[in-house]
Amino acid sequence: MRRTVDWAEGAVEIIDQVALPGEYRTLRLRTVDELVDAVRRLAVRGAPALGGAGALGVALAAFAGGDVRAEAKRVAEARPTAVNLSWGVARALAKLDDGPEAVLAEALAVLDEDERLNRAASAHAAEVVLGASQRRPLRLLSHCNAGHLATVAWGTALGVVWHLHERGLVESVLVDETRPLLQGARLTAWELAQAGVPYRIQPDGAAAAAMARGLVDCVLVGADRITANGDVANKIGTYGLAIAAAHHGVPFVVVAPSSTVDESLPTGADIVIEERAAGELTDFGGLRVAPEGAAVFNPAFDVTPAALITAVVTEHGVRTPSAEAAHP
Numbered sequence: 582m583r584r585t586v587d588w589a590e591g592a593v594e595i596i597d598q599v600a601l602p603g604e605y606r607t608l609r610l611r612t613v614d615e616l617v618d619a620v621r622r623l624a625v626r627g628a629p630a631l632g633g634a635g636a637l638g639v640a641l642a643a644f645a646g647g648d649v650r651a652e653a654k655r656v657a658e659a660r661p662t663a664v665n666l667s668w669g670v671a672r673a674l675a676k677l678d679d680g681p682e683a684v685l686a687e688a689l690a691v692l693d694e695d696e697r698l699n700r701a702a703s704a705h706a707a708e709v710v711l712g713a714s715q716r717r718p719l720r721l722l723s724h725c726n727a728g729h730l731a732t733v734a735w736g737t738a739l740g741v742v743w744h745l746h747e748r749g750l751v752e753s754v755l756v757d758e759t760r761p762l763l764q765g766a767r768l769t770a771w772e773l774a775q776a777g778v779p780y781r782i783q784p785d786g787a788a789a790a791a792m793a794r795g796l797v798d799c800v801l802v803g804a805d806r807i808t809a810n811g812d813v814a815n816k817i818g819t820y821g822l823a824i825a826a827a828h829h830g831v832p833f834v835v836v837a838p839s840s841t842v843d844e845s846l847p848t849g850a851d852i853v854i855e856e857r858a859a860g861e862l863t864d865f866g867g868l869r870v871a872p873e874g875a876a877v878f879n880p881a882f883d884v885t886p887a888a889l890i891t892a893v894v895t896e897h898g899v900r901t902p903s904a905e906a907a908h909p
């Protein structure tokens with residue numbers, strides 16, 4: 582599959598994730614305005630993919646001239662929770678004094694690294710999963726989309742599935758549909774189907790019941806920001822999954838490249854959680870489903886405390902929170 586985000590003929594080229602699974606198409610983003618809009622609409626989404634998009638956004642701004650730092654700030658602030666976005670922007674911006682070509686070269690280096698680090702992180706995590714559950718082949722549970730589409734290439738939590746599937750060790754994946762924007766039902770299911778991995782989509786509310794019935798050997802999720810003490814921000818619903826997994830003794834493994842780790846924040850309480858538009862809940866498929874004037878609580882992410890997580894795995898292996906962060 583092509584990269585989720587790339588540079589082509591002076592523009593940022595993305596796989597349009599709003600159109601999937603109905604249509605597989607690419608979009609060319611030629612201005613910072615177009616890039617910021619694509620990030621906000623989730624045409625490009627998932628923390629590592631946002632890191633690549635952020636870095637390339639700075640390249641767009643650098644070639645356009647003008648106030649590149651102000652433009653970079655707009656890109657970095659397009660969505661607040663995934664630290665990879667501002668991390669990618671900062672990486673590319675650090676080369677500004679060397680000119681636009683140097684900015685672009687750094688952005689392309691971010692893209693190249695992404696697949697390598699995701700492959701390494703998910704290979705480490707595959708060993709963690711095999712050690713945490715004795716059953717073969719494994720029945721895994723996935724939330725949101727942490728696959729190829731959420732990264733520049735390969736994926737994080739789904740990257741683990743690819744490694745295990747290559748070895749014939751995956752029986753099936755239960756795919757949380759992931760309300761309200763259905764990244765699981767639309768994107769994860771599409772990726773699993775392409776790879777020939779057996780899967781079933783379930784409503785998010787069925788996850789605890791599936792664990793109670795003994796249908797899940799391990800929960801695998803990605804991350805949008807991991808704080809120094811090991812707390813993890815990820816798609817809304819992840820925290821509830823972790824509580825259910827702890828209750829049922831099901832291993833709960835988080836996989837991410839180290840660019841998702843934010844050592845500057847001591848705990849998850851410091852993470853800014855994006856709140857999204859009411860229409861994502863009041864309307865479904867273009868149809869109004871809630872009463873006119875209904876009030877809405879629509880956080881896009883939640884924070885899972887470190888204590889509920891079996892392992893946070895990066896390209897360096899299982900991450901141990903620093904002693905200082907664990908005992909402030």
Ligand SMILES: CSC[C@@H](O)[C@@H](O)C(=O)COP(=O)(O)O
Nearest residue numbers: 626627628725727731803804816
């Ligand atoms: C490897 S992706 C990890 C996370 O970014 C993913 O699980 C997630 O929560 C994405 O949220 P989204 O709102 O679709 O950008």
